[in-house]
Amino acid sequence: MTRTALDYTVELDRTAGADQDEETFLVRRPDGTEQRIRLHDYDLVYNVPGLYEEVVQRQLECASPATIVSRLADAVGKAGIETGDVRVLDVGAGNGVIGEGLRDAGFRVPVASDALVEARTAAERDRPGLYAEYVIDDGTPDAFDQIGAAIRRHELNALTCAAALGPGHIPIERLIGVWGLLPPGSFIALTATTALVAEWGGAQIALNAVSGEDAPTEVVHTETFRHRLLMDGGSVDYDVIVGRKPA
Numbered sequence: 001m002t003r004t005a006l007d008y009t010v011e012l013d014r015t016a017g018a019d020q021d022e023e024t025f026l027v028r029r030p031d032g033t034e035q036r037i038r039l040h041d042y043d044l045v046y047n048v049p050g051l052y053e054e055v056v057q058r059q060l061e062c063a064s065p066a067t068i069v070s071r072l073a074d075a076v077g078k079a080g081i082e083t084g085d086v087r088v089l090d091v092g093a094g095n096g097v098i099g100e101g102l103r104d105a106g107f108r109v110p111v112a113s114d115a116l117v118e119a120r121t122a123a124e125r126d127r128p129g130l131y132a133e134y135v136i137d138d139g140t141p142d143a144f145d146q147i148g149a150a151i152r153r154h155e156l157n158a159l160t161c162a163a164a165l166g167p168g169h170i171p172i173e174r175l176i177g178v179w180g181l182l183p184p185g186s187f188i189a190l191t192a193t194t195a196l197v198a199e200w201g202g203a204q205i206a207l208n209a210v211s212g213e214d215a216p217t218e219v220v221h222t223e224t225f226r227h228r229l230l231m232d233g234g235s236v237d238y239d240v241i242v243g244r245k246p247a
């Protein structure tokens with residue numbers, strides 16, 4: 001996305017102790033109007049060009065995109081595979097920040113999925129041509145079939161899912177189902193809160209769960225990193241987990 005000057009300013013609500021899903025900010029426009037938006041109301045955020053990038057990437061210094069892209073690239077490189085031979089499904093893709101990072105690192109990113117039509121509209125508006133297909137996953141069997149068809153059509157062999165798993169986001173059961181559709185030898189790269197990964201029982205147990213009926217997915221790399229600042233000045237840690245299905 002080409003960064004252009006924003007025609008609004010953003011003021012974060014720095015009230016101490018707000019949970020990640022309670023955080024809000026104020027958007028002020030030149031005509032004097034103001035709009036308070038909850039960060040997790042992604043439909044409202046994506047509707048405003050540049051707002052997600054301004055709040056999450058710039059002001060809150062989100063490290064998930066750079067982390068997931070570089071760790072997946074490292075894993076693929078160590079396996080002796082070129083990034084250009086890796087075709088990724090980005091799950092919970094939002095407006096395409098992760099997809100753009102993957103593309104810039106040489107990966108191919110033909111397919112995205114997300115629950116929100118607003119996410120697809122924003123991706124097409126701000127990053128036209130990034131994806132060949134963007135499937136709206138409303139959790140139905142029909143959407144699951146559409147994702148499966150796209151995986152086969154584009155011969156996908158990797159799945160990424162950044163900051164989109166867990167309560168209020170994508171249920172782990174959905175991820176298990178979609179990962180099951182990828183062929184042997186495929187890569188997976190996730191970021192999720194360190195607390196959630198601990199609840200799952202750690203990275204390998206999480207990947208065992210995600211493997212479903214398949215042969216277990218091996219952890220290739222895991223580490224804890226600072227995902228982003230919180231609006232009150234604190235920060236939240238996530239784990240990045242990269243795995244691979246046995247070939």
Ligand SMILES: C[S@@+](CC[C@H](N)C(=O)[O-])C[C@H]1O[C@@H](n2cnc3c(N)ncnc32)[C@H](O)[C@@H]1O
Binds near residue numbers: 064
């Ligand atoms: C924090 S954003 C992350 C977006 C993107 N991965 C990134 O890092 O820029 C979480 C995304 O998950 C999506 N999401 C939440 N629940 C979902 C669900 N049940 N199915 C698919 N996508 C979902 C949201 O619409 C949102 O785009």
